[in-house]
Amino acid sequence: MKDFAALLDRLAFEPGRNGKIRLMAAYLAATPDPERGFALAALTDSLSFADAKPAMIHALAAERTDPVLFQMSYHYVGDLSETVALMWPARAGERAPPLLSDVIRTLSTTGKATLPGIIAGWLDGLDEIGRWALLKLITGSLRIGVSARLAKTAVAALGPHAPDDIEEVWHGLTPPYAELFAYAAGHGPKPDTVDPTPFRTPMLAHAVDEAKDFAALDAAQFSAEWKWDGIRVQAITGFERDGRPAQRLYSRSGDDISSSFPDLMDSLANGRWGTAALDGELLVVIDGRVQPFSSLQQRLNRKTVSAKTIAQYPIHCRVYDLLVADGEDLRALPFADRRRRLEAFVAAIDDPRVDLSPVVPFADWDALAGIRSDPAAHGAGDDADAIEGLMLKRRDSPYVPGRPKGLWYKWKRQPFNVDAVMMYAQRGHGKRASFYSDYTFGVWKDGPEGEVLVPVGKAYSGFTDQELVKLDRFVRNNTVKRFGPVREVVHTREEGLVLEILFEGLNRSTRHKSGVAMRFPRVARIRWDKPTAEADRFDVLEKMLAAEA
Amino acid sequence: MSASQILTQTPLGLYCPAGDVYIDPMRPVPRALVTHGHSDHARAGHGAVMATAETLDIMALRYGEDFTVTRQIAALGVWTTVGDVRVRFHPAGHVLGSAQIEIEQGGFHLVVSGDYKRAADPTCLPFTPVRCHAFITEATFGLPVFRHPDASDEIAKLLASRALFPERTHILGAYALGKAQRLMSLLRRAGYDRPIYIHGALEKLTAYYGRQGIALGDTPKVVAAERPKLGGEIVICPPGAIKDLWARKFPDPVTAAASGWMRVRARARQKGVELPLIVSDHADWEALCTTVVETGCEELWVTHGEAEALVHWAGTQGIAAKPLHLIGYGEEAEDELLDAA
Numbered sequence: 001m002k003d004f005a006a007l008l009d010r011l012a013f014e015p016g017r018n019g020k021i022r023l024m025a026a027y028l029a030a031t032p033d034p035e036r037g038f039a040l041a042a043l044t045d046s047l048s049f050a051d052a053k054p055a056m057i058h059a060l061a062a063e064r065t066d067p068v069l070f071q072m073s074y075h076y077v078g079d080l081s082e083t084v085a086l087m088w089p090a091r092a093g094e095r096a097p098p099l100l101s102d103v104i105r106t107l108s109t110t111g112k113a114t115l116p117g118i119i120a121g122w123l124d125g126l127d128e129i130g131r132w133a134l135l136k137l138i139t140g141s142l143r144i145g146v147s148a149r150l151a152k153t154a155v156a157a158l159g160p161h162a163p164d165d166i167e168e169v170w171h172g173l174t175p176p177y178a179e180l181f182a183y184a185a186g187h188g189p190k191p192d193t194v195d196p197t198p199f200r201t202p203m204l205a206h207a208v209d210e211a212k213d214f215a216a217l218d219a220a221q222f223s224a225e226w227k228w229d230g231i232r233v234q235a236i237t238g239f240e241r242d243g244r245p246a247q248r249l250y251s252r253s254g255d256d257i258s259s260s261f262p263d264l265m266d267s268l269a270n271g272r273w274g275t276a277a278l279d280g281e282l283l284v285v286i287d288g289r290v291q292p293f294s295s296l297q298q299r300l301n302r303k304t305v306s307a308k309t310i311a312q313y314p315i316h317c318r319v320y321d322l323l324v325a326d327g328e329d330l331r332a333l334p335f336a337d338r339r340r341r342l343e344a345f346v347a348a349i350d351d352p353r354v355d356l357s358p359v360v361p362f363a364d365w366d367a368l369a370g371i372r373s374d375p376a377a378h379g380a381g382d383d384a385d386a387i388e389g390l391m392l393k394r395r396d397s398p399y400v401p402g403r404p405k406g407l408w409y410k411w412k413r414q415p416f417n418v419d420a421v422m423m424y425a426q427r428g429h430g431k432r433a434s435f436y437s438d439y440t441f442g443v444w445k446d447g448p449e450g451e452v453l454v455p456v457g458k459a460y461s462g463f464t465d466q467e468l469v470k471l472d473r474f475v476r477n478n479t480v481k482r483f484g485p486v487r488e489v490v491h492t493r494e495e496g497l498v499l500e501i502l503f504e505g506l507n508r509s510t511r512h513k514s515g516v517a518m519r520f521p522r523v524a525r526i527r528w529d530k531p532t533a534e535a536d537r538f539d540v541l542e543k544m545l546a547a548e549a
Numbered sequence: 550m551s552a553s554q555i556l557t558q559t560p561l562g563l564y565c566p567a568g569d570v571y572i573d574p575m576r577p578v579p580r581a582l583v584t585h586g587h588s589d590h591a592r593a594g595h596g597a598v599m600a601t602a603e604t605l606d607i608m609a610l611r612y613g614e615d616f617t618v619t620r621q622i623a624a625l626g627v628w629t630t631v632g633d634v635r636v637r638f639h640p641a642g643h644v645l646g647s648a649q650i651e652i653e654q655g656g657f658h659l660v661v662s663g664d665y666k667r668a669a670d671p672t673c674l675p676f677t678p679v680r681c682h683a684f685i686t687e688a689t690f691g692l693p694v695f696r697h698p699d700a701s702d703e704i705a706k707l708l709a710s711r712a713l714f715p716e717r718t719h720i721l722g723a724y725a726l727g728k729a730q731r732l733m734s735l736l737r738r739a740g741y742d743r744p745i746y747i748h749g750a751l752e753k754l755t756a757y758y759g760r761q762g763i764a765l766g767d768t769p770k771v772v773a774a775e776r777p778k779l780g781g782e783i784v785i786c787p788p789g790a791i792k793d794l795w796a797r798k799f800p801d802p803v804t805a806a807a808s809g810w811m812r813v814r815a816r817a818r819q820k821g822v823e824l825p826l827i828v829s830d831h832a833d834w835e836a837l838c839t840t841v842v843e844t845g846c847e848e849l850w851v852t853h854g855e856a857e858a859l860v861h862w863a864g865t866q867g868i869a870a871k872p873l874h875l876i877g878y879g880e881e882a883e884d885e886l887l888d889a890a
Contacts, residue, residue: 006706013824072861076813086812
């Protein structure tokens with residue numbers, strides 16, 4: 001448990017992907033079975049036991065600590081598990097620290113009544129970091145920025161295999177994964193697992209380079225579809241060895257998100273899917289109309305979901321590719337053939353929660369440009385707001401994992417733009433931690449004492465490294481106030497910096513002071529030349545809202 | 550008698566009317582007793598300063614020889630008459646030269662702790678508890694969540710990270726007086742024999758420690774142009790520099806910081822620290838409580854830090870305690886250290 005705790009501790013502070021992989025790989029290489037297997041299970045969120053509730057942790061702490069000191073400490077630290085971990089009074093004649101494997105086995109087999117005493121015993125045997133890790137583990141909230149895919153990549157780093165090889169054999173295996181580690185290290189056979197519902201690395205698209213690509217590409221070779229503003233998923237169905245049907249829903253990164261969408265899982269289990277793998281977009285659809293992304297957000301990242309939420313935000317899967325049907329792997333077939341099979345498949349499963357993403361017919365690139373600028377008039381109708389742009393797929397393209405060149409393109413809608421004034425700046429993270437790289441910007445609005453700037457969003461991308469150096473220097477030289485990590489930058493009618501901001505959409509929001517929330521705002525250009533008084537007014541955003549509604 | 554008859558709280562800090570002398574005053578005064586050389590306790594411009602020889606040296610290094618009109622060396626454990634009181638200095642274990650100050654009048658003993666720690670530190674004398682009627686303590690880490698681990702375990706963390714990322718520079722933020730030299734000494738004890746590179750702000754004080762016979766090994770100053778070549782090395786700099794422009798030129802740096810605050814994750818994250826090391830030159834909760842008990846005091850004043858929790862605890866022990874909330878003490882001002890770079 002001690003080494004695992006040290007790993008979690010370090011992962012929680014390590015910002016870089018490669019750093020995280022190396023930390024995990026070093027731990028997995030140095031730790032014996034079965035401990036490392038249970039650690040891997042914890043990192044990939046593959047464990048299931050009844051979580052200990054915060055109330056239980058609180059009650060444990062109350063038995064051992066002065067209530068006044070506990071309250072003061074909790075107030076100071078701000079996190080229950082961490083407070084308990086830090087102030088837990090270790091008892092004299094300390095116990096030996098528990099093994100991670102013992103903790104996990106015990107948690108999966110122990111009832112609620114006896115759990116508090118057992119947890120208290122473990123806490124007695126651990127130090128501050130050990131107790132923190134234990135409490136995070138048993139309350140089911142590791143939050144260390146590691147996806148299942150990243151952990152599997154670390155397993156792959158132990159030997160000669162690629163992350164996809166690990167992925168391929170993963171789902172049939174259970175903790176502590178001894179045969180997986182032997183295989184990963186290169187001295188064991190490939191585990192003979194039959195995962196009825198494996199994840200397949202998705203095929204991704206390149207962004208269109210308008211200046212170059214259209215001259216080189218032949219429109220007749222391509223098929224176009226809408227690019228939906230949802231969450232890309234893989235819906236997989238199959239059969240266990242004993243013949244029971246199995247279903248799974250994966251995110252684009254390979255995380256199993258089935259439990260968040262019981263409504264859609266019911267559709268996958270309607271008995272008409274056979275062994276299949278579909279690629280599509282998760283959307284919230286009400287009365288046949290796709291809802292804004294903010295509705296979909298209500299359904300994301302939930303371990304359990306209430307009946308009310310399901311009813312309020314009904315989930316829908318709009319599919320656009322078929323990777324497997326009737327147990328046959330179709331990925332080598334040309335897109336046009338897969339599309340025909342997909343159309344037949346969707347008709348056969350006949351489920352109201354699953355429909356086809358339509359093909360958008362077009363004559364040539366110019367015609368397609370017209371479609372892109374006005375989806376509503378070209379068949380998208382009311383759903384135009386949920387369209388981010390177009391997908392272009394070569395009719396003869398096989399389904400290639402990763403981002404192959406020359407096969408698929410995304411051509412996003414012309415984003416909205418606004419000239420705004422930088423108001424506050426904050427330091428970034430990771431490599432940018434020493435730079436002021438996150439900028440809150442505002443536009444002019446009438447106030448009781450004349451026009452004032454109201455903050456309308458925050459941008460932290462869109463500029464080059466050289467521009468960042470200049471922006472950083474501007475912030476440092478024009479700071480008027482500091483609030484902890486945030487600097488207020490000069491923003492008057494006479495002085496300040498105008499940023500041209502691009503964004504994908506605008507929603508009304510009660511959480512933002514300005515009443516609007518931008519989707520994916522980023523800096524398009526730094527307007528060193530433009531006087532702040534000439535930045536846009538809030539009315540511009542109001543008009544966009546009216547046009548969107 | 551009680552503590553308030555010997556010491557009063559003034560806007561300039563603690564004042565002893567019978568001796569007409571201030572302790573660690575915030576602004577220039579005619580006569581001052583100074584516990585240690587950190588800039589929030591030792592300020593320039595007093596008429597007369599009494600402190601340990603090392604503290605006087607450190608003040609002269611930081612502020613110049615004219616930091617005071619007259620100075621008087623306080624030998625540890627020796628009584629000196631100041632006005633109508635006697636004073637005596639005892640080691641505080643905080644940094645080189647740090648001392649507690651005992652004041653006696655009419656058989657009543659009062660001790661001002663200054664900043665102190667109880668953990669072992671190879672770069673300074675250990676804290677000695679002094680029996681007294683009234684104890685005036687700091688409480689920087691006065692909450693039960695602060696239990697500082699063994700510093701050598703934290704150094705082991707740093708060395709393990711260096712082994713795992715041998716091509717990256719480990720940049721370690723640490724206060725220029727005391728913490729930095731303690732870390733160097735701990736690294737040497739852990740068998741680390743590479744040069745330990747230092748930021749310019751650390752140069753004078755590190756050299757002073759060396760002259761005082763504290764072996765720190767090879768500690769070259771970072772040459773700006775050499776920064777890209779220092780992959781795999783350990784570099785120590787003031788806490789404010791770890792996220793500064795200065796730190797950007799090292800190869801893929803791992804940002805580490807050594808402080809008691811690193812115990813609380815949110816604090817470490819706010820500072821952008823990737824490798825927090827919990828190494829503190831202050832007493833942790835256990836050490837504060839233990840020390841209060843060991844002094845046998847009947848009265849406890851808490852000068853600064855998380856005073857309320859310690860006052861609450863003292864109440865449960867039957868000790869009359871009050872918080873003073875002295876403003877101006879805390880960790881050293883970062884900007885000031887950077888100016889020295």
